[in-house]
Amino acid sequence: xxxxxxxxxxxxxxxxxxxxxxxxxxxxxxxxxxxxxxxxxxxxxxxxxxxxxxxxxxxxxxxxxxxxxxxxxxxxxxxxxxxxxxxxxxxxxxxxxxxxxxxxxxxxxxxxxxxxxxxxxxxxxxxxxxxxxxxxxxxxxxxxxxxxxxxxxxxxxxxxxxxxxxxxxxxxxxxxxxxxxxxxxxxxxxxxxxxxxxxxxxxxxxxxxxxxxxxxxxxxxxxxxxxxxxxxxxxxxxxxxxxxxxxxxxxxxxxxxxxxxxxxxxxxxxxxxxxxxxxxxxxxxxxxxxxxxxxx
Ligand SMILES: Nc1ncnc2c1ncn2[C@@H]1O[C@H](COP(=O)(O)OP(=O)(O)OP(=O)(O)O)[C@@H](O)[C@H]1O
Numbered sequence: 001x002x003x004x005x006x007x008x009x010x011x012x013x014x015x016x017x018x019x020x021x022x023x024x025x026x027x028x029x030x031x032x033x034x035x036x037x038x039x040x041x042x043x044x045x046x047x048x049x050x051x052x053x054x055x056x057x058x059x060x061x062x063x064x065x066x067x068x069x070x071x072x073x074x075x076x077x078x079x080x081x082x083x084x085x086x087x088x089x090x091x092x093x094x095x096x097x098x099x100x101x102x103x104x105x106x107x108x109x110x111x112x113x114x115x116x117x118x119x120x121x122x123x124x125x126x127x128x129x130x131x132x133x134x135x136x137x138x139x140x141x142x143x144x145x146x147x148x149x150x151x152x153x154x155x156x157x158x159x160x161x162x163x164x165x166x167x168x169x170x171x172x173x174x175x176x177x178x179x180x181x182x183x184x185x186x187x188x189x190x191x192x193x194x195x196x197x198x199x200x201x202x203x204x205x206x207x208x209x210x211x212x213x214x215x216x217x218x219x220x221x222x223x224x225x226x227x228x229x230x231x232x233x234x235x236x237x238x239x240x241x242x243x244x245x246x247x248x249x250x251x252x253x254x255x256x257x258x259x260x261x262x263x264x265x266x267x268x269x270x271x272x273x274x275x276x277x278x279x280x281x282x283x284x285x286x287x288x289x290x291x292x293x294x295x296x
Pocket of ligand 1: 077
């Protein structure tokens with residue numbers, strides 16, 4: 001009798017394949033002013049007020065933001081400043097009280113009405129991987145393709161490719177319970193990439209992971225972003241994670257949530273963990289922390 005090796009829930013020893021410099025030439029990598037870039041996402045005059053039994057909560061006020069196609073933007077700010085609210089508006093899950101959202105040049109939210117065809121092209125990743133426990137990794141990743149009627153053979157091929165992209169080769173037939181937290185988040189990212197999203201929206205995707213796994217996931221996400229060329233909006237509580245990943249860091253200030261600053265991150269790519277030891281990185285982090293402290 002042969003014993004079959006079942007993959008264990010340890011992080012596989014996978015390192016991102018070397019990336020050619022030209023793979024990093026996303027719009028956010030260039031010094032071009034925003035005006036000359038293709039727009040991935042345009043937010044104009046977005047306001048959000050929650051009506052609650054104890055009165056209105058003004059969560060977002062007059063948010064204007066353009067994200068270049070292929071650009072990586074991190075959203076940071078104090079707890080309760082409206083990061084998740086903004087991401088939920090961008091993902092089509094929450095109607096803004098006022099304002100518009102466009103993807104490319106296509107209206108997504110206009111006058112409180114959403115265009116589902118636009119949001120169908122977005123990929124979402126949350127703090128919890130939200131994988132279906134009774135599906136294998138491959139079936140979880142392939143699910144969005146199944147829902148779009150892609151043939152079984154094609155979706156299995158594509159899902160296997162995506163598993164390889166996120167370092168889960170060999171774990172395609174595992175179930176979510178057999179994976180570590182970091183591996184589950186990779187599967188969630190692979191699933192979000194399944195339909196080649198025009199925009200990837202991520203809300204604290206690595207917030208529940210330990211520091212070492214988080215560092216590793218940041219390297220992997222950087223690689224995935226470079227090869228996929230997707231526009232990314234990434235919410236995090238960690239200033240250093242925001243700086244490490246982003247082309248620009250948007251800092252929100254609370255009550256109501258407003259954009260306080262937009263900081264370009266001109267650190268060369270690809271970035272390795274050593275960049276965090278550089279003076280330039282340190283200055284960017286300190287500058288953003290100082291802005292947060294000024295709100296106290
Ligand atoms: N469903 C809701 N109903 C009423 N108020 C809400 C709702 N969701 C969020 N809020 C309020 O809106 C404001 C912004 O909340 P939001 O969750 O967007 O902030 P956040 O920056 O994501 O916070 P955190 O960093 O703690 O996750 C807060 O004052 C919050 O209490």
